[in-house]
Amino acid sequence: MQAGLFVTLETESRFDVTAHLDDLSAQVRTARDAGFDSLWFPQHFVTGPSMRQFAASPIMGYLANLSGGMRMGTAVLLLPMLNPVLLAEEAATLDHLTDGKFVLGVGLGYRDGEFAAMGIERKSRVPRFREYVQAMRLLLNGDHVTFHGKYIKLDDASLSMRPRNPAGVPIWIGGTVPDAVKRAAELGDSWQGAGAMTMDEMKRWWNLFHETRVELGKPTDYPRQVSRECFCGPTMNAAIDLARGPISAKYTRYASHGFGGFEGGDAAFRQFAQDRFVVGDEAHVRDELQRYRDELGATEFRFRMGWPGLPRDEVLASIRRVGKIVSTL
Numbered sequence: 001m002q003a004g005l006f007v008t009l010e011t012e013s014r015f016d017v018t019a020h021l022d023d024l025s026a027q028v029r030t031a032r033d034a035g036f037d038s039l040w041f042p043q044h045f046v047t048g049p050s051m052r053q054f055a056a057s058p059i060m061g062y063l064a065n066l067s068g069g070m071r072m073g074t075a076v077l078l079l080p081m082l083n084p085v086l087l088a089e090e091a092a093t094l095d096h097l098t099d100g101k102f103v104l105g106v107g108l109g110y111r112d113g114e115f116a117a118m119g120i121e122r123k124s125r126v127p128r129f130r131e132y133v134q135a136m137r138l139l140l141n142g143d144h145v146t147f148h149g150k151y152i153k154l155d156d157a158s159l160s161m162r163p164r165n166p167a168g169v170p171i172w173i174g175g176t177v178p179d180a181v182k183r184a185a186e187l188g189d190s191w192q193g194a195g196a197m198t199m200d201e202m203k204r205w206w207n208l209f210h211e212t213r214v215e216l217g218k219p220t221d222y223p224r225q226v227s228r229e230c231f232c233g234p235t236m237n238a239a240i241d242l243a244r245g246p247i248s249a250k251y252t253r254y255a256s257h258g259f260g261g262f263e264g265g266d267a268a269f270r271q272f273a274q275d276r277f278v279v280g281d282e283a284h285v286r287d288e289l290q291r292y293r294d295e296l297g298a299t300e301f302r303f304r305m306g307w308p309g310l311p312r313d314e315v316l317a318s319i320r321r322v323g324k325i326v327s328t329l
Helices: 017-033 056-064 084-097 112-118 122-141 178-187 199-216 236-256 266-273 282-296 312-326
Strands: 002-006 010-012 038-041 051-053 071-074 102-107 145-148 153-157 171-174 190-192 225-232 278-280 300-304
Touching (some): 002 017, 017 312, 056 084, 084 102, 084 122, 102 122, 112 122, 122 145, 122 153, 190 225, 225 312, 236 266, 282 312
Parallel strands (some): 102 171
Antiparallel strands (some): 145 153
């Protein structure tokens, strides 16, 4: 079983962003030393003024030196808003920085303000996504690429840097509705789910992904990753008391975007967290991870373990505890 750390690039504007960068470095070093296998990075745009967020690509380059050879991936980049040639160029470079272990995770995006700020019509996001994935695969796997689509045209194009991985860069596709999961099965090498799905939801989507792969004659030896909000404290009560406020703030923001969140409060947190978050002492966390392994066939986890407002020492202690647990699974 493998563990990955979701690197929380965002912080509230009331906090010092330089200190946040130091926190991220400390988290990566701690995860590396605790035996974590991978690092995962999100992407959002125009989150100010209340929230500040580092851009994914430069931060990945900055932290690669601290990773000690861990796999690095994105979860997820907002592909329809990006230039696919530039993204393929960056992915190839990141593949070298990670010794050929970079995973390009992409999704559609859902925030209206981001599409507007980037000058992209939201209604074009699906056809753009399809074209961009096709074009990037060609660019990452060969030279002299000619591709003529509605949104991108290439004539005898070749990337400035070829990926280190001779098989190219794997593309994992995120999505939380049936069409998106089917699209991931068709176009991607694996599927990425959201961090607050219930067990039943994950079972349904993984089954749909697998069935679609079989129907299309695609390989079925893909990794099964489970994404969870995770905090492991010294006791059950201490874990809930420490994590409740920071996680609730995160999901209250999600609710304001109409995307899978809840309004804050202790009762709302406990109800929403059940079967979605892994928050507790070591025994509870171990039992939950074993449940995901056994019921979902999970091969690896991706844990978000730090949220704005949670003290650094508590985050690092939680990472160490989880690393110890995963090493025994």
